[in-house]
Amino acid sequence: MPALKIAASFNELEMPLPDGTDKKPSRIQQRNRSRILEAALEVFSQHGYRGATLDQIAETAGLSKPNILYYFDGKAEIHVTLLNQLMETWLDPLVTLDPEGDPLQEILGYVQRKLDMARDLPRESRLFAGEILQGAPRMAPHLEAGLQPLFEEKCAVIQNWMNLGHLAQVDPRHLIFSIWATTQHYADFAAQVQVLLRDEPDSHEGAADYLTTLFTRLLSP
Amino acid sequence: MPALKIAASFNELEMPLPDGTDKKPSRIQQRNRSRILEAALEVFSQHGYRGATLDQIAETAGLSKPNILYYFDGKAEIHVTLLNQLMETWLDPLVTLDPEGDPLQEILGYVQRKLDMARDLPRESRLFAGEILQGAPRMAPHLEAGLQPLFEEKCAVIQNWMNLGHLAQVDPRHLIFSIWATTQHYADFAAQVQVLLRDEPDSHEGAADYLTTLFTRLLSP
DNA sequence: GGCAATTTTTACCATTTGGTAAAGACACGA
DNA sequence: TCGTGTCTTTACCAAATGGTAAAAATTGCC
Numbered sequence: 001m002p003a004l005k006i007a008a009s010f011n012e013l014e015m016p017l018p019d020g021t022d023k024k025p026s027r028i029q030q031r032n033r034s035r036i037l038e039a040a041l042e043v044f045s046q047h048g049y050r051g052a053t054l055d056q057i058a059e060t061a062g063l064s065k066p067n068i069l070y071y072f073d074g075k076a077e078i079h080v081t082l083l084n085q086l087m088e089t090w091l092d093p094l095v096t097l098d099p100e101g102d103p104l105q106e107i108l109g110y111v112q113r114k115l116d117m118a119r120d121l122p123r124e125s126r127l128f129a130g131e132i133l134q135g136a137p138r139m140a141p142h143l144e145a146g147l148q149p150l151f152e153e154k155c156a157v158i159q160n161w162m163n164l165g166h167l168a169q170v171d172p173r174h175l176i177f178s179i180w181a182t183t184q185h186y187a188d189f190a191a192q193v194q195v196l197l198r199d200e201p202d203s204h205e206g207a208a209d210y211l212t213t214l215f216t217r218l219l220s221p
Numbered sequence: 222m223p224a225l226k227i228a229a230s231f232n233e234l235e236m237p238l239p240d241g242t243d244k245k246p247s248r249i250q251q252r253n254r255s256r257i258l259e260a261a262l263e264v265f266s267q268h269g270y271r272g273a274t275l276d277q278i279a280e281t282a283g284l285s286k287p288n289i290l291y292y293f294d295g296k297a298e299i300h301v302t303l304l305n306q307l308m309e310t311w312l313d314p315l316v317t318l319d320p321e322g323d324p325l326q327e328i329l330g331y332v333q334r335k336l337d338m339a340r341d342l343p344r345e346s347r348l349f350a351g352e353i354l355q356g357a358p359r360m361a362p363h364l365e366a367g368l369q370p371l372f373e374e375k376c377a378v379i380q381n382w383m384n385l386g387h388l389a390q391v392d393p394r395h396l397i398f399s400i401w402a403t404t405q406h407y408a409d410f411a412a413q414v415q416v417l418l419r420d421e422p423d424s425h426e427g428a429a430d431y432l433t434t435l436f437t438r439l440l441s442p
Numbered sequence: 443g444g445c446a447a448t449t450t451t452t453a454c455c456a457t458t459t460g461g462t463a464a465a466g467a468c469a470c471g472a
Numbered sequence: 473t474c475g476t477g478t479c480t481t482t483a484c485c486a487a488a489t490g491g492t493a494a495a496a497a498t499t500g501c502c
Contacts, residue, residue: 028448028449028499029448029449032449046355046356047271047355048269048271048272048351048354048355049272050268050269050271050272051269051270051271051272051355053488053489053490054489054490054491055488055489055490063450064450064451064452065489065490065491066450066451066452066491066492066493067449067450067451069490069491069492070448070449070450071449074490074491075489075490075491126354129350129354129409129410130269130351130354132409132410132412132413133269133347133350133351133354133409133410133412134267134268134269134272135267135412136412136413136416140412140416143412143413143416144416147413147416147417148416148417151417168438170431170434170435171427171430171431173417173418173427174427174428174431174432175431177403177406177407177414177428178399178402178403178406178431178432178435180406180410181399181402181403181405181406181410182398182399182402182403184402185398185399185401185402186398188350188353188354189350189353189354189401189402191353191354191356191357191361191364192353192357192364192368193398195357195361195364195365195368195369196368196369196372196394197394206392206394206395207395207398209392210391210392210395210396210399211395211399213391213439214391214399214435214439217389217438217439218434218435218438218439249469249478249479250478250479253479274458274459274460275459275460275461276458276459276460284480285480285481285482286459286460286461287461287462287463287480287481287482288479288480288481290460290461290462291478291479291480292479295460295461296459296460296461
């Protein structure tokens with residue numbers, strides 16, 4: 001049972017205390033690391049990886065640039081830490097999809113949760129979108145390790161519902177793609193949506209109604 | 222009837238030949254400008270505006286960097302020229318939507334054209350997506366001037382079809398959003414789609430089938 | 443309080459990058 | 473073929489940017 005690669009390259013010769021694992025992070029360390037990640041989310045989601053600068057992140061976080069580099073090994077590490085940390089939140093609505101629940105209600109619930117996330121966590125949505133848009137250079141491993149198994153599992157669940165006649169037959173993979181696309185659109189393309197829906201008091205509700213109708217009509221057996 | 226602002230700041234004191242308008246572009250000028258734009262499309266779509274460098278564009282175009290700056294005033298001008306030039310192509314499928322045609326067939330034809338574009342012009346799709354994702358800083362005017370009127374016009378057409386009972390009643394604006402989202406998804410999130418649809422011979426046809434079903438079930442009266 | 447460990451600041455650095463000046467090469471009509 | 477205007481290259485530059493070294497300040501434990 002070999003140690004993880006990360007652990008293997010750990011005892012090299014750079015850590016002052018070779019005690020095998022990281023010590024518990026101090027209170028101040030926790031606070032500053034999360035400050036930095038919050039600032040990085042703001043800046044990366046707005047300008048993309050290349051477009052974001054450490055100075056911007058530092059200023060947003062209220063820390064100095066060298067101080068930020070005391071907590072993270074570099075710009076890339078901040079970015080990848082953010083991405084990994086967000087992965088769980090991002091996948092949660094799909095994890096929640098319950099094979100025991102009512103099929104149509106489960107799908108509609110999933111759509112609703114994703115749409116709520118687009119409204120409540122637009123920065124996270126744009127961060128992921130930007131990363132994928134550029135070919136997921138820093139996230140490809142996590143796509144395969146984290147997303148793919150979940151995707152296949154839930155596709156099987158949906159396929160099973162269809163085989164049992166509880167949902168109309170469509171390709172579950174494209175169904176999920178279309179749920180992602182339609183919901184995230186409101187976060188990722190907000191600049192466009194805003195221009196075209198200028199005088200709209202509550203576009204979120206309009207979107208929710210529309211998407212409910214869309215997927216209900218598609219999937220009703 | 223005042224001259225355009227652009228024209229106003231034109232006779233300042235920088236152009237060698239104050240002949241009112243640009244002269245006709247020479248053969249070589251046409252060739253090199255389009256080379257540069259082709260290279261810029263490649264590089265900008267892959268790395269985003271900030272992530273792209275003039276050196277990359279120059280190398281891809283097979284020209285030197287100063288030579289590129291002989292044809293364009295700067296990085297920003299290349300980018301905005303690309304965007305403006307692509308606007309027409311991008312909007313064309315929607316322009317083609319015919320108020321006199323069969324409603325459902327017109328919508329499905331539009332979906333198909335957009336999906337074909339996602340397959341045939343993925344770089345263009347990603348270029349726009351990247352620009353919108355970052356708040357459309359260099360394109361906001363064109364969104365309002367070019368896209369918005371067309372959007373409202375076609376929404377009215379669709380709404381009319383629905384009022385006549387030729388299509389089921391849904392919000393035409395969200396309908397169009399969902400068409401954009403679902404079709405462009407295959408270009409903009411190709412990195413993700415590829416991971417999840419790994420062993421798929423012809424995912425384009427699968428997508429076409431799915432989307433046809435989706436919008437047919439939604440809109441059939 | 444004293445002291446070691448942690449955290450923060452100051453002062454830098456090397457590279458990258460958008461951009462420029464000016465000389466040189468080239469095209470093409472008279 | 474000559475000369476003028478067009479195009480291209482060479483040699484730069486200033487600012488921005490990711491990152492580092494080491495001193496200074498601070499924290500927390502005995």
